[in-house]
Each structure stands twice: as C-alpha cells, then as structure tokens.
Amino acid sequence: MNPFILAFAILRRHRLITLLFVAIVALSVALGVGVLNQEKVLRQGSTTAADKFDLIVGAPGSHADLLLSAVYLQPKAIELIDGKLLTEIAANPEVAFVAPLAFGDNHEGQPVVGSTPEFVTYLSDGQLQGRVFERIAEAVVGVDVELALGDRFFPSHGHGEISEEAAEAADHNSLEIEIVGRLPRTGTPWDSAIISTVESVWAIHNLPIGHDPNGPRAEAVGPPYDGAFLPGIPAAIVKPTSFGAAYSLRSEYRTAATTAFSRRRCCCNSMA
Numbered sequence: 001m002n003p004f005i006l007a008f009a010i011l012r013r014h015r016l017i018t019l020l021f022v023a024i025v026a027l028s029v030a031l032g033v034g035v036l037n038q039e040k041v042l043r044q045g046s047t048t049a050a051d052k053f054d055l056i057v058g059a060p061g062s063h064a065d066l067l068l069s070a071v072y073l074q075p076k077a078i079e080l081i082d083g084k085l086l087t088e089i090a091a092n093p094e095v096a097f098v099a100p101l102a103f104g105d106n107h108e109g110q111p112v113v114g115s116t117p118e119f120v121t122y123l124s125d126g127q128l129q130g131r132v133f134e135r136i137a138e139a140v141v142g143v144d145v146e147l148a149l150g151d152r153f154f155p156s157h158g159h160g161e162i163s164e165e166a167a168e169a170a171d172h173n174s175l176e177i178e179i180v181g182r183l184p185r186t187g188t189p190w191d192s193a194i195i196s197t198v199e200s201v202w203a204i205h206n207l208p209i210g211h212d213p214n215g216p217r218a219e220a221v222g223p224p225y226d227g228a229f230l231p232g233i234p235a236a237i238v239k240p241t242s243f244g245a246a247y248s249l250r251s252e253y254r255t256a257a258t259t260a261f262s263r264r265r266c267c268c269n270s271m272a
Contacts (some may be wrong), residue, residue: 053237057238058070066078069235070101073190080233084227084230086225086233087224089238096240101234102198106156107194110145112139112201115197125184128184132180136175136200136203136209136219139180141181142191142192142193143185143191149181202231210225212229213229
C-alpha cells in the first residue's frame, strides 16, 4: 500500500484538526522568533543606553537600583553619597571628568536631571543644537521633549529620591529654567529627559550649590566644586582616562562607601 495515499486520506478526513495543528505549530514558531528578536533588540538597546556610562559611583545598596536610576532614569530609592567624594575623584589624574547626577524633579512627567556642562557635551558627542548651559537657570532637553529653545518652565517635584528635609524645603517657583540646547537622538531614556544645571536642582531644594556663596564662583556652573559646599548626591558619572584606569579607580576607591557599574564589564561591581 502506498503510504502517501493513506496519509492523504487521513488528512482529508481530519482536515479541521490538521489545519488547527498546522496553525498552532506556525504560531509557536512565530512567537519563538518574535521573542528572540525582541530579546536581541532589548540587549542592543540596553548596551546603547549604557554606552556612555563607563563608571557609576553611588552609595552602598542595590547595584540594579543604581543602574536603573542613573542610566535608565527610573525613579528608585537610593542613598546619597557624601558630596566631598566628588572633589576627591575629580582630583584623580586617571579621571577625565566626573559629573554628579541630581534627581527629584520633573516637567510634565519627564525627568529633570541636574548635571554639568561636561556631561552634556559628552552625552551629545558635541552635536548639540543650540548650546550647553552657562548659567544656573538654563537647561538642555532630549530630542523627544516638547520644549523649544527659548522656552521656560518651572520644575515640579517628583522624580527620583531626595531627602525629606530637601523635599519639604523645596521652592519650585523660585527658579524658572530656560531651554538653551537640544540633544541629538541617542536611542536611550535620555531622549525624554531635561538636563539642567546640578546647581539649579540644589538651589530649588535649598541645598548648598557646590560653590562658596561669598566667593568669586558663587554663581558659577560646573566644576571645580568646593567640598565644603557640596550636598549629598545620588550618583556620579566617572569618565576614566583609559580602559585600565577604570579598574584602577575601582580598586583605589574600594574603601570608600560607594558602588560602581562598569559597562565594559557589563556588570555591577561593588567598591564598598
């Protein structure tokens, strides 16, 4: 007996079951391919998002929370590190630059992150539309933020963690921020972020702004900072001078109460 004739007869008799079986197999294969492609896209997106963050310094605690907060801008409860550590790291010859990150505010649901001109220039690869901020009440926006150059806004409280004292003392109507620059598309959460001066975030929350209020740099933006006037910070982005310097820095500050994430190793590393 020809087996093909028998098989064809069985298929004809049970055509509905056969079609359902074929459909289930096809759906299973499609779902498998879709999941694999999605995983690949997520991996590539995660790598892209972390590409600019060679080393992240933060307080002891969850490495994942530090990474999610500093790189992916997800509101997380993370402890603050002593601001004086910022000046110590900046003085290290193996550090190209170190930039503090300050959270706590938003504008229409989009995070307002305080940092430095060096960090903005580094994040934008020099492709900034407009200019980097030069005065305390200025900011740059990600490409997906619906604010134009010259627009002004008052930050609202609510994004990330700040101390209870700072939250209670904050005056969000005390400083109107002007948009002076726009970042190019990065394909990261920073496309939907507003980066203001770290001094403005500190000033709004009635904290020291890193400069002697009676000194010549009282209204300055960015480093060098005066350690005596630095509040605690959630995280600091460190750009080492070389690949080897990243590992050297991790070892050097192991005794400090910090943690770090090195994207070159694609893992979180404890420096505590």
